[in-house]
Amino acid sequence: MSEALQILQKYWNHNSFRSLQNEIIDSVLSGEDTFALMPTGGGKSVCFQIPAMMNEGICLVISPLVALMKDQVANLQKRNIKAIALTGGIRSDEMIDLLDNCQFGNYKFLYLSPERLQSDWILERIKNLPINLITIDEAHCVSQWGHDFRPAYLKISNLKTYFPKVPFLALTATATPEVKVDIINELGLNEPRIFEKSFARKNIAYMVFEVEDKLFRIEQILRKNPQSSIIYVRNRKSCLEISSQLQSLGFKSTYYHGGLSSKEKDKNMQSWMQDKAQVIVATNAFGMGIDKADVKTVIHIQLPENLENYYQEAGRSGRNGEKAFAVLLTSPSDILQVESQFIHVLPDKKFLNEIFIKLCNFFQIAYGEGIDEKFSFNLNQFCLKYKFPVLRTYNAMQFLDRQGVITLSQEFSEKISLQFIIPSKEVMRYMSLNPNDEEIVLAILRTYPGIYDIETAFNLPFIAKKSNHTETQVQTVLQKLKERNIVEYHSKNNDASLIFNEIREDERTISRVSKYLENQNQLKKEKLKSVLHYISEQNVCKSKLILNYFGEKTTDDCGICSYCIAQKNIKTDTIKLSKKIIALLKIEELNSREIENRTKNTSHDVIFAIQQLLEHEFIIVQPNNKYTLK
Incomplete structure (x- = not known):
């Protein structure tokens, strides 16, 4: 048995590798630069985690997604593998300690965002680490044609100067052919070995239905397929509404969005993972690290922003290899709605500049200051104060986040003071x-010696860990202390946190990044056109449309999508109708209107069947426009 397989069994409890995993691991172990395109569910993380475990030193993982970094670090730590993530909001002194741990503490993985590499002192520390592999996750972000382009990715290639013998592994789940070329060039990959897993998911039936009553169609689908399901919606409000409506129809349903606390997210997720809820209604915040094999149906009830996101979300169905359904429900008003939601709200340079200045003013940041400062942020309050449109403001802030000017974390946080x-x-x-409460109260008093004098910021997870209790148990004690007038206890929910990554320079800051804005806005429009083409194209297999978008040419129809099923039905109905027509024409000559009346079929179906019979020379048309057998 190979060492790689032994590690897979020991730490991940799998007995065999998935398609291409072993080949990618061998490529990395041989020291070669490697590009791997593995659609969602392909198991990308194992491709760098196992070779990193096999070699001396530490694997540097560059990722733009804070939540994904935290999720992967947590999963590695559960397996007793030492991993650290340098996410936003960590103070410089803490960062120094963490990097010391990487250098002297036998850690195997260091996760950080590409923006972190722009700090000279962090780069200096990384240059002295025993790096054995550099992994670039979500590598499509390096391409201006990628759906999540981030300029900070362009500087990753500089690491080649400091680590000329360390292999680069570029990973992505969604890349068109032009994005793939961009990734290889921009990262400076040296004659990379290229591994591409097909985007074809032969067990997934891609369905597009235009319906008037979406809830009624959802009910039909879920009753026909009572297995585990995901319904994707565009906003938090729809999460609650659709989940409540499904519950009223008798379905066990829960929901998931970025505004839930970590406890609520975990509770709702576990309810669905353990099949206590058949359905989870979710925004696109749901998905990272989700690997539930038996999802039968993924339903989108609003149009996605691009086919990359749609493919990833739809691909969460059918990972056990059994037949599954990816259903997209549309209505005539959806096109206007999606243009209003994605296109009409794109920010221009003037608006971007105004947002940035007001953001700095909102947090009282002076010109030339603000770097690494962190604030709790409520988007609605900010928009209300300055009378900004919410969606356009959110898009502007997302753009600033991708450019590395700010870091906008949409993770729910709970601020407690005591x-x-x-x-x-x-x-x-x-x-x-109250001896049962003693350990918790003592932990609080020992941690916060000034808590009698002033209201003190309170770290709930830390006190829970220090007192050997759960967070819920600590909160119960706090509530009891409050009810007995022993403490002042305030809990405030924040739906986001905001970190300024550079000093305030107003127009100079915006001018530097706005050169990418027009290109990104145009790209969003083009990608939305591809979505509209996918739903409106009536004469091509849906699976074939998706494969063609990602550069895979195929002549075969899938046989199970909404188009293919419709074609089968037409063929079956046409054969039956043709037999009826032949039987009638054995008796007498008839014109098309008479055939229509006798068979009780529509004129469209009758004309189609007659054309087929004429082409195959079963019948002929007389000068009086009546048909007879040949």
Whole structure:
């Protein structure tokens, strides 16, 4: 048994590699630069985690997604593999400690964003680490033609100067042919070995239906397929509404979006993962790290922004290899709605500049200051104060985030503050009367010695860990202390946090990044056109449309999508109708209107069947426009 397979079994409990995983691992172990295009569910992370475990030193993983970094680090730590992520909001002194751990603490993985590499002192520290592999995840971000282009990715190739003998592994799940060429060129990959897994998912039936009542069609689909399902929606409000409507129809349903606390996310996710809920209604915040093999149906009830995102989300169905369905429900108003939602709200340079200046003013950041400052942020409050349109503002901030000017974290956070308002001897008395609460109260007092004097910011996960209790148990004690007027306890929910990654320079800041804005806006329009083509094209197999978009040419229809099923039905109905027509013409000559009346079929179906019979010379047409057998 190979060492790679032994590691896979020991840490991941899998007995065999998926398609291309072993080949990619061999390429990396042989020291070659490698490009791997593996559509969603292909198991990309194993391709760098296993070779990194086999070699001395540490694997540097560059990723733009904070949530994905945290998820992968947590999963590695659960397997007793030492991993660290340098995410936003970490103070410089903490960062130094973490990098010291990487250098001297036998860590195997260091995750960071490409923006971190732009800090000279961090780059200097990384240059001294024993790097054995450099992995670029979400590598399509390096291409201006990629759907999530980030300029910071363009500087990753500089690492080649410092690590000329260390292999680069570029990973992506969605890349068109031009994006693939861009990735190889921009990262400076040296004669890379290229591995491309087909985008074909032969067990997924891609369905597009135009319907008037989407909820009714969802109900039909879920009753016909009562297995695990995901319904994707565009916003948080729709999550709650659709989930509640499904519950009222008797379905076990839950929901997931970026505004839930981590506890609620985990609770709802586990309910669905453990099949206590058949359906999870979710925004696109749901998906990273999700690997539920038996998802039967993924339903989109609003049009996606691009086919890359749609393919990834639809591809969460059928990972067990059994037949599954990716359903897109549309209505005539959807096109106007999607243009309003994605195109009419794109920011221009003037608006971008205005947003950035107001953002700095909102947080009282002076010109030339602000770098690495972190704030709680509520988008609706900000827009209300300055009378900005919410969607256009959000798009502007997302653009600034991708350019590395700010980091906008949409992870829900709960800010707790606490102060004891009775004398310490009374607190001691409370502990003696409530021994079950003693460990938690003592942990608080030892951690925050000034908590009697001022209201103090409170770290719930830390106190839970220090007192050997769950977060829920700590919150229960806090609530009890509040009810007995022992503490002042305030809990405030924030739907985002905001970090400024560079100093405020107003127009100079925006001028530097706006050169990419027009190109990105045009790209969004083109990608939306591809989505509209996918739903409106009536004469091509849906699977073939998706494969062609990603540069795979195929002449075969899938046989199971909405187009192919419709063609089968037409063929079956035409054969039946043709037999009826032949039987009637054995008796007498008839014109098309008479055939239509006798067979009770539509004129469209009758004309189609007559054309087929004429082509195959079963019948002929007389000068009086009546048909007879040949």
